[in-house]
Amino acid sequence: MKITVFSDYICPFCYIGIETLRKVQPEVPPFTLEWKGFQIHPEYPAAGIPVEQRIAQYGQGRYAAIWRNILSLAEGIGLEMNPPPVLTNSLIALEATEYARDQGQEKAFSSAVYQAYFQHGQNIGDIDVILSLAEQAGLNPAEVQDHLKAGTYSGRIQASQQEARTFGVSGVPTFIIGSAQIVGAQSPEVFVSMLKRVAERGLA
Numbered sequence: 001m002k003i004t005v006f007s008d009y010i011c012p013f014c015y016i017g018i019e020t021l022r023k024v025q026p027e028v029p030p031f032t033l034e035w036k037g038f039q040i041h042p043e044y045p046a047a048g049i050p051v052e053q054r055i056a057q058y059g060q061g062r063y064a065a066i067w068r069n070i071l072s073l074a075e076g077i078g079l080e081m082n083p084p085p086v087l088t089n090s091l092i093a094l095e096a097t098e099y100a101r102d103q104g105q106e107k108a109f110s111s112a113v114y115q116a117y118f119q120h121g122q123n124i125g126d127i128d129v130i131l132s133l134a135e136q137a138g139l140n141p142a143e144v145q146d147h148l149k150a151g152t153y154s155g156r157i158q159a160s161q162q163e164a165r166t167f168g169v170s171g172v173p174t175f176i177i178g179s180a181q182i183v184g185a186q187s188p189e190v191f192v193s194m195l196k197r198v199a200e201r202g203l204a
Contacts, residue, residue, distance in 0.1 A: 001031040006038040006164045009090045009124055012070045012081065013185035015114045017173040019079050024188045029175075029199040035106060036160040036174040037094035038172050041087070046125035048086030073185055077090050083120045088117075088125035091157070096130050100137060100154035109137040140195055 003021070005012035017145055021033065039137050055063045067083050074081040093113050100109035112133040116122040127148065129140040147153060175182040177198045182191065 001029055001177065001195070002034060003031050003195075004034045004036055005162065005173055006036045006167075006169050006176075007173045009113050009117060010044075010084075010088060012074075012118060014173040015081070015118055016070070016073050016077065016079060016185040017175070018110075020039045020077050020185065020188055021175070021191055021201075022194045023077050024191050024195075026155060026189050027192050028195040032194065035101075036095070036108065036163065036168065037090075037097060037157045038160060038174075039090055039094060039157065040172060042089065042091065043126070043181050044087055044089040046089045046092070048088040048123050048125055051083065051085055051087060054087060068093075077188065082141055084117050085121045086123050089121050090124060092127060092130050092148050094157050095148055095151075095153040096134060098156045099144055099147050100134070101141055102169045105137050105139055109134060109139065112137050124172050169173060 003022075005014075005018060007018060009015075018033075025031070058066070070083075071081060097106060097110055099115070100106045113124055113130075116129060116133055117124045124130060124133075127145065130148075131145055134144045135141045145147070167174070167181070171183065173184065177195065180194065180198050182194055186194075
């Protein structure tokens with residue numbers, strides 16, 4: 001069974017959703033996970049927007065409520081998360097992931113990026129941060145930098161965005177399993193039930 005997930009690194013629900021799926025993997029029929037980058041805020045600057053601006057936009061009470069929900073979902077699967085101090089542009093992280101995929105290190109690099117942003121508060125729009133994470137994941141940072149400067153993988157990200165539109169994807173994370181979709185950071189029980197149902201009906 002093949003599962004395609006459209007996701008973005010600055011989306012906390014993507015982090016939770018992907019980790020939930022990995023957590024339930026022993027309980028469901030075998031599957032392969034295909035990651036597709038889907039940039040949700042291309043207008044954000046790479047330097048980042050201070051979170052205080054978003055708090056001012058939403059209001060302290062609403063913003064706190066949103067993050068209480070996020071942290072509750074994360075805690076439910078044993079995932080450490082913290083609200084990031086900046087809202088940043090994820091493009092170079094998404095492009096670097098395509099390089100990591102070609103090197104067979106996509107999972108290690110992807111996990112490092114999510115942890116950097118949602119656990120350690122690092123700005124993943126900063127190329128120095130991405131190069132450091134690439135090295136941690138066993139990648140060649142000089143090669144990553146060369147590919148980012150050359151825009152080697154920008155076409156893949158654009159293609160992923162277009163592919164998402166053909167599936168009617170309007171938000172992330174969206175998991176595509178054959179003709180079925182799971183949208184958002186659902187509970188482990190929802191993932192298990194849906195994946196078993198899809199496998200039983202031969203829909204994937």
